[in-house]
Amino acid sequence: MKVKITTPSIFKFLKILKKIDINLKDLLGKADIAEDIEEKQEQLGMELFTLLLENIDKAEQDIYEFFAEILQISVDEYKQLDVFSEVLPVLSDYTGWKDFFTRLASLEKSLKR
Numbered sequence: 001m002k003v004k005i006t007t008p009s010i011f012k013f014l015k016i017l018k019k020i021d022i023n024l025k026d027l028l029g030k031a032d033i034a035e036d037i038e039e040k041q042e043q044l045g046m047e048l049f050t051l052l053l054e055n056i057d058k059a060e061q062d063i064y065e066f067f068a069e070i071l072q073i074s075v076d077e078y079k080q081l082d083v084f085s086e087v088l089p090v091l092s093d094y095t096g097w098k099d100f101f102t103r104l105a106s107l108e109k110s111l112k113r
Helices: 007-019 026-030 037-054 056-073 075-080 083-093 097-112
Strands: none
Touching: 007 026, 007 056, 007 075, 007 097, 026 037, 037 056, 037 097, 056 075, 056 083
16 A cells, blocks of 8 residues: 545545634644654654544544545545554655655645635
């Protein structure tokens, strides 16, 4: 499996945040205390994962669709994967998270206007 995040993936992710009542500005602001970009990315990743797990009942199908899309597999295939041995290692090895969070941050800045 290979991760591929596209612009539509970002919009799908924003839809999930809205469904689980997470404010993008608040989420991105939680990582502002980090000293470096890698630490900030790690904080955001852990925060996102925790929030998604805590609120999965509010957007379960959307979450399946988002992760299936970025892993380039079907939703049915995604549902059969072991999250700890098959999904998390692939997601944690993905080097494009910086770009993903940069795009989210730029959206957040445009929301402030």
